[in-house]
Amino acid sequence: MNRKTRRGRALWRNTILVLLLALIGAGVWGWRDFSRFGDAPLHVTAPGESIDIGRGSSFKEIVRQLRNQQLSSASPLYWRLLAIEMRVAGRLHAGEYATSPGLTPRQLLANMAAGRVMLRNFTIVDGWTFRDLLAALGKAAVLRHETTGLDEAAIMRKIDAAGEQPEGRFLPETYAYVKGDSDLDILKRAHAAMAKTLGELWPQRDKSLPLATPYDALILASIVEKETGRADERAKIAGVFVRRLQDHMLLQTDPTVIYGMGDSYQGKIHKVDLTTDTPYNTYTRPGLPPTPIALPGKPAIVAALHPEPGSALYFVARGDGTHVFADSLAEQNRNVACYQLKKCNP
Template sequence: MSRKVLRRLGVFVFLLALLAVAVAFWGWQRYSGFADAPVSGIEAGERLVVERGDSLPVVVRKLREAGVRDGHEAEWRVLARELGAAGRLQVGEYALEPGMTPRAILLAMRDGKVVRYAFTVLPGRNIRELRASLAAAEPLRDETSDLDDAALMDALGHPGQHPEGRFLPETYHYTLGDSDLDVLGRAHRAMARALDEAWASRDPDGVLASPEEMLVLASIVEKETGIAEERPRIAGVFERRLAIGMKLQTDPTVIYGLGSAYDGNIRRRDLETDTPYNTYTRAGLPPTPIAMPGVEALQAVARPAEGDALYFVAIGDGSGRHAFSATLAEHNAAVARYLRRYRQARQAERGPVVAPDTGTGPRSP
């Protein structure tokens, strides 16, 4: 072969190699631009659901349906292999937001960074209110709406247990596919742990005979005040009343006993009408909790504050705080001050002056 032909062949090979390098460089640039450039077509709040058995082509198709038009399937495949995501996309619901890149999308699906929702069990809510809130929570699957309270506790694995007070106030996170029964099961287990811890830390000289009694009293303390530092003092008042056989005389138990008949006002006939929850007509604790107590209420009952107070009444200054008294005379004076503040406030509003309930704490015997 002549030198001239060899030279031409060498030039051809060089140009071919140069072309290959150029094509590779172009492909690399295109791939890099695809992998790390924000995708177009995604609107805020868009979701993508990866279901069991979905392959990468299926996921890419779902991305197209969600508005993503960037990249060919081959580019998604190459990127998935690079990230170690091929065959490892986790089942779940994923958030697609404007500005996300293909790399970020596949990493989220590889690492299972699914959308998490939150449901909060509020302190002081009763089981009826809790179940109504759960029914409105989305996208929880409904597994309990057809169950009465007894069937619900049976489904949770606690047949015969009263549901009131058994679910710890806390925020619980869940994902698409979880059910209301899942959330309730976690809240029930959390309350069982919190109650065990509170019972283990209790004052050994206290009057409560069981964790169940602690739960009942904690639910009353929870309903009586939203002021954290007052809870041990209120728990102490109830502890002392129980110790001397004095009726608790606490309005929240009466309200609970009224159920749906309660219209926002407690009347004298309500205080005098006997129910299992009327602590004006019956001594000792009511038969069940009346609400969901938080950890602070449980700990307050475990370690009530020392003192000699047997009474408390709202101060009436809008703070939600209470005045504590050791004697009936002191308590009556505190009630008089509360009523005086109430009347002054109503007169300032130019409204009718009608004497309200004399507070949220135990009344005089």
């Protein structure tokens, strides 16, 4: 073998060695880059972002969507390899997934494989009316609005509560939902929660109450709810109304009058309003009004079922969120003059 041949073979071996080393180096770099990809945060710029995976989306379409939303610029091959490594390829669920800052590709795929879709919260506020509830549902993000165009009777039929008046029937609480749920889904759950709450609390009530049914308790609780938001006054105010019912006195509570006024109420109640008869005017009609006047929370229901003992038959607002109580009409009149008319006697 001549020197030229030997030199050519050595050059060829060196070239192969260099190429082999380059391939090994590229493989090591690629593996390290892939490993970093799986645990490096996605490009999430703000909390509350999400990715919505449509039903029937292929893995390729999911990756394309991630790239289109600029959550990831990584090669689709990396996503495929990561899914294979995690054994989730072909097992990703449709739905809306949160993409909060710090989320990694590995965590996102794990969430999709487990179907951990993004949860949103809807809170029913103590003291809302049913109309308030519907208005708030109408503004809730990503809910399907199936109550649009339905009257109250139709809504109650849709949630399997045909024949019931809706006011007061939905428990104030926070309800989690996912994209694709409807306003009827939340109403059905809130209705069931109120029925369950009443079913649990009613048997434990003070047995001397002048309330014949759980619905009566719901009506009274709604009045208590509208009269005060103070935890230390609910049972005391409930006690006043219970004693008035027991003594066959008119309840004479402004919130029921306001409810009966409907849209004609413009923020102030006048003497003529107290004398104008409606089914909800407790200055002109004895006993409880025909339905609740709001959605009472559980604390108001507990107060209605366990009123505080005492002798007070009247109360008036001080103007600071609290109330002053009185046993007699004369004492009540003095309190009204002092706290409402600002004519306190020394």
